[in-house]
Amino acid sequence: MxxxxxxxxxxxxxxxxxxxxxxxxxxxxxxxxxxxxxxxxxxxxxxxxxxxxxxxxxxxxxxxxxxxxxxxxxxxxxxxxxxxxxxxxxxxxxxxxxxxxxxSFSFESGLIEAGIPLRHVAQGLNVAMYRTSIPTRPAGPFHGPLVVSMRPMKAADAIRAVQVTARVPAVHGAPVHLGDPSLIGIRDIARPDFGDPVTIEPDEIPVFWACGVTPQAVAMAAxxxxxxxxxxxxxxxxxxxxxxxxxx
Incomplete structure (x- = not known):
């Protein structure tokens, strides 16, 4: 670099x-x-x-x-x-x-070691990231929406992913949401605000983690x-x- x-x-x-x-x-x-x-x-x-x-x-x-x-x-x-x-x-x-x-890229190796496939890694893509309707807690001039990263998984893998990532709060920890993206203000899961779109198969659910791109959304909002x-x-x-x- x-x-x-x-x-x-x-x-x-x-x-x-x-x-x-x-x-x-x-x-x-x-x-x-x-x-x-x-x-x-x-x-x-x-x-x-x-x-x-x-x-x-x-x-x-x-x-x-x-x-x-x-x-x-x-x-x-x-x-x-x-x-x-x-x-x-x-x-x-x-x-x-x-x-x-x-x-969250830091916990992906742990997910892969646990046998959980990550489609964006397998396809050489950037992870999909979305602005949400979840507000951050403001401090001084800093305020704005939470941004999340999304990885599609089968339900059993999603449960295991929660267990794996909850152990590492230094890299976002456990997911903040699983399932219906509209419940956190995401209108079109096929059109991420940042990163690359990935396919969600019929037997998969989207799993969302808090994302370190949040400060960029905050910079724009503030x-x-x-x-x-x-x-x-x-x-x-x-x-x-x-x-x-x-x-x-």
Whole structure:
């Protein structure tokens, strides 16, 4: 990624390693966002926070540059996405604070090890993500809808998936909803707001997890003056291993 040789999403990539969502904010907004994460731990489980202006995150990797080591970044101004860029070197500011949040890609290896097939991984697709009608708990200027990721499963697999993911709250934990998407405000399951659509077979149900793209929906709803995020599905791949995540 740093050398611009990988520009794709990271679903199924480096499956043993912890992946993270990114939110970069001016220092003036960082304290409120920290409170927002504390109020909303399901979509925003904090793995690491940088020092103001620092591009390294020693807790996540010995040689890590948050401005170059993600395959695609999105820049938002006043709630609108104004650019998607491969690096932040020219945009970096000394007052930027970086938050890395847990990602559901980190629990996918556990689901696969448990014998639960994941269609988007098998097909090389990004996971499907949707805005919902579920509100987040506000903090300062931060407010907006919960975003969820969806994986179709047979009922028995869905029960097992709840058991597997409930053990890892650092990467979103157990699902927030199973079944009828209209009950959480999703009008068309075939048209995700982010990521790629996947087929739901007649003997399957959609299973929804809180998603770390929620801060992007919040940035749009709150019309934040400036923030930078990862492009959905284009995660920070850390040196941490999934097996070392804290368990319940």
């Amino acid at each position: 740093r050398a611009s040789r990988w520009r794709g999403h990271t679903s199924g990539l480096a499956p043993a390693h912890v992946q993270g969502n990114l939110m970069i904010l001016p220092r003036a907004l960082a304290e409120d966002f920290q409170r927002f994460c504390q109020q909303n731990p399901k979509p925003c489980p904090v793995l690491a926070v940088s020092q103001p202006g620092a591009r390294d995150l020693p807790a996540l990797g010995e040689d890590l540059d948050i401005a170059t080591d993600i395959s695609a970044y999105r820049v938002y101004e006043h709630g609108e996405m104004v650019a998607e860029v491969p690096a932040l070197t020219r945009l970096w500011r000394d007052d930027f604070v970086s938050f890395v949040l847990g990602c 019309r934040l003056p400036l923030c930078i995020t990862h492009a959905p599905g284009h995660m920070l791949v850390t040196d941490l291993l999934n097996r070392d995540l804290p368990f319940m």
